[in-house]
Amino acid sequence: MEFSSVQNLSLHLISSAFQRCRLSEQICRLSVILARSSSSSLRVSISDTGNGSCLEEFQGLRFSSNDDADNWDGMLSIKTTSISDTEIHNYTINLKASDSSKITRLTSNTKNGARFSGSEVCLSSFVSIDLLVAEIHQFLEKMMILSIPNVATHLVAEDCDVPGSRYEKVFLANGDKELPIPASNLDLLKSGLEDYVLRHGNTLSNKCHYCFPNWEQLKVGSGVACSIENHQHNELVMEAVIIISNMPVDNTECFRKYGDKTEVFYFKDFSPGTVSKSLMKALKGIDWKSYGLKLGGIVQQDRLALLEWENLTRDTHVDIVLHSYNKQTVIPGPRKITQTERNLVKRAVKLSLDDLKEKHAGVLLSSHAVQVRSYAPDLAKTIAGLILSSSDLNFQEECFSLLGLQSQVVGTENMENCIRERIVSVIEMNDKKPHKNKVAPSLFVDDRAQELEFEENDMEEGEDDLDLQLF
Incomplete structure (x- = not known):
């Protein structure tokens, strides 16, 4: 070296x-x-x-x-x-x-x-x-x-x-923050990036309590991808952590060094590395649009990659950290970025994005899901009108029961809100799953039962359109 x-x-x-x-x-x-x-x-x-x-x-x-x-x-x-x-x-x-x-x-x-x-x-x-x-x-x-x-x-x-x-x-490291015992490398990486975000990129000595009154404001997703390289049986591990945070836009005193750009840190064998052109190519190749993110540009600066988004709101910020290491490596040394490692970057980031979507409803919806969700208020209003205008009292009672509403307190607004929430829930649930495996979930069944059914059917990816089974 x-x-x-x-x-x-x-x-x-x-x-x-x-x-x-x-x-x-x-x-x-x-x-x-x-x-x-x-x-x-x-x-x-x-x-x-x-x-x-x-x-x-x-x-x-x-x-x-x-x-x-x-x-x-x-x-x-x-x-x-x-x-x-x-x-x-x-x-x-x-x-x-x-x-x-x-x-x-x-x-x-x-x-x-x-x-x-x-x-x-x-x-x-x-x-x-x-x-x-x-x-x-x-x-x-x-x-x-x-x-x-x-x-x-x-x-x-x-x-x-x-x-x-x-x-x-x-x-x-970590200060007074409690971590799992024993804490894995990924647990430590999540904790470190959380601390970095809470201090506005380490521009502060302590967590900013104005922007982050509590830890729950951070939405965290993580993923690990592994590969055994050829006959040497060296296991290469790629860990990725992504944090989405929301900060008040009226606070002009708090700032970050790179503004609203996403900082992508890269560590190699437990040491800070430089985001190379090869890794930047891998980041460009990620299907960000499937997660409702429109990549506007990417540059390398100060050993980081800085991602610029075209469609994030002013109060939303994204941070990413990548860490690759070989389980057989003891002391860091020269190791070129291979095609295998580039593929692992894509897989680990995708797993992190999927983890975020699974944990936080309504986060990282695809552009198609966002478009379909915009029709939910009008659709809910139409369905509620059909139910309330029906002269079949048995039909109405059955609909009230399926929606979990008491007939004596049912009003137009209550019913519209209830139906809209169920429509949005189905859209968000369906958007979490691979496209080819998307089925038409029912609006009027237990949400947890639907999720379990989705998990059992979640086998492969495809491109089918999202639709809704209303009855």
Whole structure:
């Protein structure tokens, strides 16, 4: 893996430290300290209390920059130990040297019988401290979406020649939010994206209580798609979480960095990744129209994909996060986006959208269902008129009974509302199912019985039109 800037290399080293903490499954501290003194070079120290690092992590690293601003000699200083080691091992690694002279082993330090594990990686460069702090801060904010529960990260930056320049920030996943025990990767991903949305994209330190008085305002859908790659039996997993939120449009004080555009985050092997052109192509290929969404455009910015919709109301916002990982991968490394992974993106997003529709009535209706639903008031009025104008009292009583209405309190408005609600319910229920399998549900039967029947018949997709069986 080759790097052309100290900034990108630093982010990779932080990511590797995160993985060591994650894999340790113990409460772990990760510290990133940036310090400059007497106008000298900037010292970057990245330390963790996770599993001891392995030299193989660094053997594949290369640094080749033509940018004089970096002014870095390519040297890394490494200290590492595992829980079973009796010593702390010290190395220097020259990322600009050939493999034969790349790693130098230094004298070890005894642990004097203490049992602990951890690593520290240091480098010195003349890179801008402000620029590096901004890059690292944004990177750690994104890491919080993964909600890795056992890692606390401490970021410290200070220019000792500038009084009052010390900056500190602690990043904690989930805070006081309760999660299932044990919490799956998908549970953590949902929690992380919820927290991101509630803080308006991490522009706030805490949840915005004005826009989100309670958690129920978030509509959350998730899906997981898996694939075993060829003879290697490597299982590739793609997780997707989609959140639809509604915020008051009269609040001008709350804002998001990208406005009303949908932010699509991509994580690879438990580390922030970049939404590539290949992944953007997969996002474009999703049948958004089947869920009532009209994609207006898509651009790549700040390692995200930004989706713009043509038909969302001003108060509606959509957020998406994707996470792919190989179950056999321990520490993140280079892995190209394959056709398999693009297909998994489509499947995982579709499952998330289906999950949203199943959980929240009336959400993500197709354009066809929305059109049919617009006829519901007139249709309900016509049916109610037919029933109330009938001279057959037995027929009227049977209709009242099927609608769950008492004959002595039946009025035109009550009946119209009742019938309209049943029509809308049938339309929404029918829109959740694959087109080819859509049947004509009855308006005058128990809704739950219809849902169970739909589940039993939900086998394959098609294009038949939606219609209603009224009697």
